[in-house]
Amino acid sequence: MEGNSSGGGGGGGGNDVELLCKTLQVEHKLFYFDLKENPRGRYLKISEKTSATRSTIIVPFNGISWFLDLFNYYVNSDDQDVFSKELQLDTKVFYFDVGENRRGRFLKVSEASVSRNRSTIIVPAGSARDDGWAAFRNILAEINEASRLFISPNQQTSETSERLGLSDDVGAGFISSHSSQSAPTADLTIERTIDLPAADEVSNLGVSKVIRVDQKRFFFDLGNNNRGHFLRISEVAGSDRSSIILPISGLKQFYEMVGHFVEISKDRFEGITGANVRTIDSPQR
């Protein structure tokens, strides 16, 4: 039973525009990746197709890089110390669980949203070295890369370099159960950006940095123009970007002002975290 609300116009499957389609075969399963767009925004539809079964999850556009991170996590972690993860995006929650049976290991990705049946896809780990998960991860990486091309050109800057730092510390944005009581600022992850050889990224002076907070990313770039030096701070959430330009002469004031709010918010918001990815229990024995 298809839950399509509109019966008439356009083409049965909805008139959402397909921006990108990829398929992946893992063992006997076929996975379809469709990056699509409609007036409400972009999303990634991932379908698992077996001979008799099809199930689909819908990943909001700004969740694609989180999916990529999580698959990297499961690919790169040792079998015995992977945890279940949950990822909240907008109104949905995605559950990631590793399981194993006679057929082998698998990753269950389950989408729970209000007023829709839970849907699940199951990705086989693959025969050797999690190659099924790795292939899945690679597709996500390609889509994540390519999706930048659909952002209007004047919105692109140092985002391109952001992902390159992620090969090893895949858990970067997540709270792991081991570090539950670290710093009060634990939800703030600072990532290093790598200098790109690319010549189209020149305006920054090699000090581009990224902070990730929840689904937002803040890019810090030093630059200069005919008025002098400045720090540009760009907020990127989904495909939206906005920036402020701080003249270098005002940096110290800015810093002190932020410090002021750090102080007073300590008192007001103690114990509140902004994290949306949690490690929950159940290591696979």
Add this chain to the structure above:
DNA sequence: ACGGCTA
């Protein structure tokens, strides 16, 4: 060629 998954 599978088939795992609380609906």
